[in-house]
Amino acid sequence: MNTIKDHRNFMKSIFDSWKNVTASDQMQGIPAPPLQKSPKRPTKLIALPTDFETTYPLYPALTERRSVRQFSDAPMTLSELSFLLDTTCRIQKVIGDHIASFRPAPSGGARHPFETYLIINRIDGIQDGAYHYLPLSHELEPLETDLITPQMISDSVNGQKFAAASNVIFFFAIVPYRAEWRYGIKSHKVMLIDLGHMAQNLCLAAEAIGSGACPIASYDQDKADAFFGLDGENEFVSYIVPVGKKIAT
Numbered sequence: 063m064n065t066i067k068d069h070r071n072f073m074k075s076i077f078d079s080w081k082n083v084t085a086s087d088q089m090q091g092i093p094a095p096p097l098q099k100s101p102k103r104p105t106k107l108i109a110l111p112t113d114f115e116t117t118y119p120l121y122p123a124l125t126e127r128r129s130v131r132q133f134s135d136a137p138m139t140l141s142e143l144s145f146l147l148d149t150t151c152r153i154q155k156v157i158g159d160h161i162a163s164f165r166p167a168p169s170g171g172a173r174h175p176f177e178t179y180l181i182i183n184r185i186d187g188i189q190d191g192a193y194h195y196l197p198l199s200h201e202l203e204p205l206e207t208d209l210i211t212p213q214m215i216s217d218s219v220n221g222q223k224f225a226a227a228s229n230v231i232f233f234f235a236i237v238p239y240r241a242e243w244r245y246g247i248k249s250h251k252v253m254l255i256d257l258g259h260m261a262q263n264l265c266l267a268a269e270a271i272g273s274g275a276c277p278i279a280s281y282d283q284d285k286a287d288a289f290f291g292l293d294g295e296n297e298f299v300s301y302i303v304p305v306g307k308k309i310a311t
């Protein structure tokens with residue numbers, strides 16, 4: 063695993079094509095490892111205070127977030143969608159000639175090697191369908207695609223039907239050269255870390271508007287790429303996050 067191509071493949075969902083994939087230890091019935099490492103000095107432990115300030119505005123979103131896989135039929139407003147994009151991947155500042163951009167989530171070298179695609183299901187004031195987000199101008203580009211049915215969405219995430227019931231599905235695609243340009247073979251680990259930061263912002267932003275999100279890494283690479291006409295080499299989906307209004311409790 064030391065060519066750019068191998069590293070790029072590692073960021074895709076193409077496990078079936080890997081050689082020497084064996085059953086995991088869980089599949090072989092081996093007990094799960096401990097959830098934390100035992101302390102070496104158990105008599106010296108320092109209990110942490112729990113009377114900290116819980117009125118920080120971020121506190122509920124940070125601590126109450128859970129992955130949400132059931133969504134209500136309520137539509138999401140265009141303003142709410144705009145909020146999700148603004149707080150997740152909008153470009154706030156550009157440095158130099160494409161050298162760096164600052165966005166709400168951190169990114170190694172401020173390269174942000176991603177494009178954001180959406181499949182919109184139920185957003186007031188905007189037609190259902192596939193869109194590309196333009197982070198510089200904060201605009202949506204409608205994509206010319208064949209009809210994308212709920213069944214096709216479910217198939218693209220290996221049968222996880224809940225995704226199709228959300229209001230909008232974020233497909234984060236990696237554009238590897240954007241980071242390879244600076245860091246070469248060292249860039250791929252960083253891209254995956256970046257991706258996690260961005261998705262977490264989306265999960266927290268969803269909470270803030272009374273919606274829920276569920277990150278998805280189990281998906282069909284070819285089907286997901288095909289929705290947006292991605293070539294699977296220079297640009298490919300790497301993470302999928304459906305977001306939907308929560309069912310009132």
Ligand SMILES: Cc1cc2nc3c(=O)[nH]c(=O)nc-3n(C[C@H](O)[C@H](O)[C@H](O)COP(=O)(O)O)c2cc1C
Binds near residue numbers: 127128131
């Ligand atoms: C990298 C990653 C991949 C995930 N993939 C899936 C997935 O394919 N399907 C799914 O239902 N949940 C998926 N999840 C959600 C996890 O199952 C969930 O985060 C975990 O059970 C903990 O629950 P919580 O998010 O409610 O705290 C994924 C989460 C992460 C971080």
